Amino acid sequence: MTTPLLVFFVLSALAVIGAVNLILQKHPIHSALSLIVVMVALAGLYLLMGAEFVAAVQIIVYGGAIMVLFVFVIMLLNAGVEEHTSLSKLAGPPGLLLAAALAAFVAATIARSGASVQAATQTGALSSTKGISEMVFKDFVYPFELTSFLILVAILGATVLAQREKS
Amino acid sequence: MVPTNYYVILSAILFGLGVFAFIFKRNVITIFMSIELMLNAVNLAFVAFSQALGKLDGQVFVLFVIVVAAAEAAVGLGIIILIARNRQTLNVERVDLLKL
Numbered sequence: 001m002t003t004p005l006l007v008f009f010v011l012s013a014l015a016v017i018g019a020v021n022l023i024l025q026k027h028p029i030h031s032a033l034s035l036i037v038v039m040v041a042l043a044g045l046y047l048l049m050g051a052e053f054v055a056a057v058q059i060i061v062y063g064g065a066i067m068v069l070f071v072f073v074i075m076l077l078n079a080g081v082e083e084h085t086s087l088s089k090l091a092g093p094p095g096l097l098l099a100a101a102l103a104a105f106v107a108a109t110i111a112r113s114g115a116s117v118q119a120a121t122q123t124g125a126l127s128s129t130k131g132i133s134e135m136v137f138k139d140f141v142y143p144f145e146l147t148s149f150l151i152l153v154a155i156l157g158a159t160v161l162a163q164r165e166k167s
Numbered sequence: 168m169v170p171t172n173y174y175v176i177l178s179a180i181l182f183g184l185g186v187f188a189f190i191f192k193r194n195v196i197t198i199f200m201s202i203e204l205m206l207n208a209v210n211l212a213f214v215a216f217s218q219a220l221g222k223l224d225g226q227v228f229v230l231f232v233i234v235v236a237a238a239e240a241a242v243g244l245g246i247i248i249l250i251a252r253n254r255q256t257l258n259v260e261r262v263d264l265l266k267l
Contacts, residue, residue, distance in 0.1 A: 008169045012177045019184040019204060028196045028257075035200050038181070042207055045177075048169065049218045054226050058210075061233050066203065066240045073244045074196055077251045083193065083258060095190035103183025110175040131223045132230070140227055147234045154238035161245035 007048055015041035026081045032070050039063045053129040174215035181208035195250060195257050199243050206236050 018037035025031045039062045046055035136144050185208060188201035210229045217225025251257055 002168075004169050008173060012173075015177065016180060016184070019181055019188075022197075022200065022204065023184065023188045023191060028194050028200075031192075031197050031200055035204060038204060039207060042211055045174070045211065046214055049174070049214055051214050051218065051226050051229075054210075054214055054229050057230065057233055061237060062203075062207070066237055069240055069244055070196065070200065073247060077196075077248065077257065079194065079196055079257050092191055095187050098190070099183040099187035102186055103179045106179035106182070107176040110179065111172055128223060128226060132226055135223055135227050136230065140231075143231065147231060150238050151234065154241045158241040158245040161242070162248050 004048060008045065011041045011044045011048070014038075015045070028074050028079045029071065032067060032074060035070075036063055036067050039067070051128055053132050171215050171219040175212055178208045178212040178215065181205075181211065193258050193260060195247055195259050195262070198259065199240075199247065203236060203240070206232060 015038050018034045018041065021034040022031045022038070025034060039058060043055045043058040043063065046052070046058060182205050185201045185205035188204065189198055192198050192201060210232055213225040213229045213232070215225075217223060217229075247257070250262055254262060256262070
């Protein structure tokens with residue numbers, strides 16, 4: 001087994017274990033910490049694929065900013081252990097079946113049609129950060145500006161939603 | 168070199184786990200986290216295909232997905248704070264105003 005394959009299996013096992021732990025844990029803070037494990041493992045996979053810029057953004061924005069926001073809200077609301085009613089326990093088996101069917105269907109489809117994708121592999125190391133910056137600021141400049149507008153609207157919305165009403 | 172299939176199958180597994188968490192969990196914050204898990208699985212597929220096809224479009228899309236996820240997290244957590252303030256619970260079964 002070659003080294004990249006070994007690294008891939010270690011990181012993917014870490015990601016899957018983190019995702020399963022997210023489901024198994026009862027307290028939201030434990031789920032949040034498992035999600036951070038998944039995100040860091042995915043950042044490692046991006047590095048393995050040679051997408052170092054995406055890996056850095058994944059760590060900074062997902063593992064840093066978004067998860068800090070989650071942990072902050074969990075602590076702010078003093079969220080406790082989640083409670084399950086008998087009706088919601090009923091959702092477990094069908095949900096597991098549906099999710100397994102979905103994952104198996106997607107994986108099977110990919111596994112069958114993957115030959116054509118794989119044929120195009122190994123185009124050599126493309127300098128990804130430079131290429132991404134050129135694409136973002138040339139080909140995708142209008143969508144990029146639109147996302148800044150989206151962020152602005154999101155900030156306004158979050159501020160309006162979370163403020164206390166004066167009365 | 169790791170085959171692209173492996174990445175995409177891992178992405179499918181993670182997406183399936185996210186769907187299951189979305190259906191099974193009852194805490195609204197955890198449900199929100201499972202949405203983030205699904206977005207991450209999609210990002211993995213994007214980067215895998217970007218690498219397989221030798222084009223950078225996929226990685227640019229990942230950037231946009233991350234931006235949208237950040238905006239969504241800000242607004243969604245604001246809504247969660249509102250729910251907790253108005254109904255004193257984070258259990259989605261107690262948030263049943265639209266239910267007959």
